[in-house]
Amino acid sequence: MVALAAAGMLLLSSCSSTGSAASGAIEPSGGPVELAACDAVEVGAVTRCENFYDDYWPAISEQMDALYETAKQADGGRLVIWDWYELSPDVIAEFNEVYPDLKIETxxxxxxxxxxIISAKATGSRNTDVISGSLVSAATMTDEGYWADVDWTAFGVPKEFFTIGAPEMLPDSVNGSLMQVNTDKVAEAPATLDGLLDPQYEGKVSVASYNANVFAGYGMDKGEEAMTGLIGDLKSSGNLQVLEDQDSPLSSGDVPIALGQTLFNPNPSLSVSPYEDAGVFAQFSGVNVDAKNPAGGMLWSLWNAYNPDWLELRMTDERFSTTQVPFPGLPTSLFDSATGLMQTNSSALLTGLAGGAITETVDTRDDWIAMINAADAALNG
Structure with missing residues (x-):
């Protein structure tokens, strides 16, 4: 959900302002890391470095040790993280097992x-050290100057990871539009949104009112008029229902196809698949320009995005199986280790990404916002 906020959130002020640098600007220990050559494999719009854990991670990990020493001294070792949802105690415990002297407040x-975040800065209150989101959902944070100027490549992160977002935005995961299907009722979902117009799907498709972004990739490819026309046809045909609770009728089979993102329901009858012109949104994290513990913010961002032990838990332990899939720039072996829901979700998203899904980039961000708003008006108007 954090990547794909409702259109109303996108209409917040986008007036540009310049923030001051995060307190205690952090430089790499021993100077910038000399980057290895990326063993590159293209996964759609993302460049994967298959040698990441062999040739990049050791240097990043060394930098993280230095960041930890700095973070322990900043603001009494306090690390504040605000996000879409608060961090669970289990997640905090995993971080503190490695970095025990930092106290996370979430x-x-x-x-x-x-x-x-804006209000905290305006009032001088203790703000979050970490900011996160997709290019769309974090548009206000970007335009208001809230991403601290961090050169992540100087800390060892491959330069190939920064072809979608801005340099100060560390790519940490990916989410995107998918069709969720109850296979007890529907053998498989159609490969296109247009396919949902087939009379066999009358009353069998749902979308949430806040999820108009599932149509935005179609609009980015075929144009706004074609997209709004499709939404109108799906609604008028009776095939598409706008439901706030998609999960219950999907799980029961009463409405066996749901347009959304990754699955969070472990019901074995449910599957998820990409479709043509689906949108893919990279997720990013970084340091708040108003951070009181910027080293802690950097440390958390790198650990959450790339630490192999943590990601192995996310890929295999249902307690940590979030709706977001690790950044596809990481090696194939990481994704091959996935089980359960993470296997289902990562397989669908990576298949879509490799198959030509429409990926949001920093250059197309405003076009995506406009298309999401147009889709929202067609769906809910």
């Missing part, structure tokens, strides 16, 4: 995340 703010 809040879950959903749609109020950006406004809470």
């Amino acid at each position: 809040r879950g703010l959903t749609y109020n995340l950006s406004s809470a």
Whole structure:
């Protein structure tokens, strides 16, 4: 959900302002890391470095040790992380097993995340050290100058990871539009959104009112008029229902196809698949320009995005199986280790990405925002 916020969130002020640098600007220990050559494999719009854990991670890990020593001294070792949802105690425990002297304070703010960060800076309150989101959902944070100027490549992160987002935005995961299907009722979903117009799907497809972004990739490829026309036809045909609770009728089979993102329901009858012109949104994290513990913010961002032990848990332990899939720039072996829901979700998203899904980039961000808003008006108007 954090990547794909409702259109209303996108209409927050985008007036540009210049923030001051995060307190205690951090430089790499011993100077910038000399980057290895990436053993590159193209996965759609993402460049995968198959040698990441052999040739990049050791240097990154060394830099993280130095960041930890700095973070322990900043703000009494306090690390504040605000996100869409607050971090679970289990996640915090995994971080503290490696970095025990940092005390994490977390809040879950959903749609109020950006406004809470802006308000904290305006009032001088203790702000989050970490900011995160997709290019679309973090548009306000970007335009208001909240991403601290961090050169992640100087800390060892491959330069190939920064072809989609801005240099200060560390890519940490990916999410995107998928069809969720109850295979007890429907053998498989159609390969296109147009395929949902078939009379056999009357009353069998749902979308949430806040999820108009599932149509935006179609609009980016075929144009706004074609997209809004498709939404109108799906609604008028009776094939598409707008439901706030898609999960229950999907799980029961009453409405066996749901347009959404990754699955979070372990019901074995449910599958998920990409479709033509689906949108893919890279997720990013970084340091808040108003951070009181910027070293801690960097440390958390790198650990959460790339630490192999942590990611192995996310890929194999249902307690940590989030709706977001690790960044596809990481090696194939990481994704091959996935089990359960993470295997289902990562396989679908990576198949879509490799198959030509429409990927949001920093250059197309505003076009995506406009298309999402147009889709929202067609769906909910």
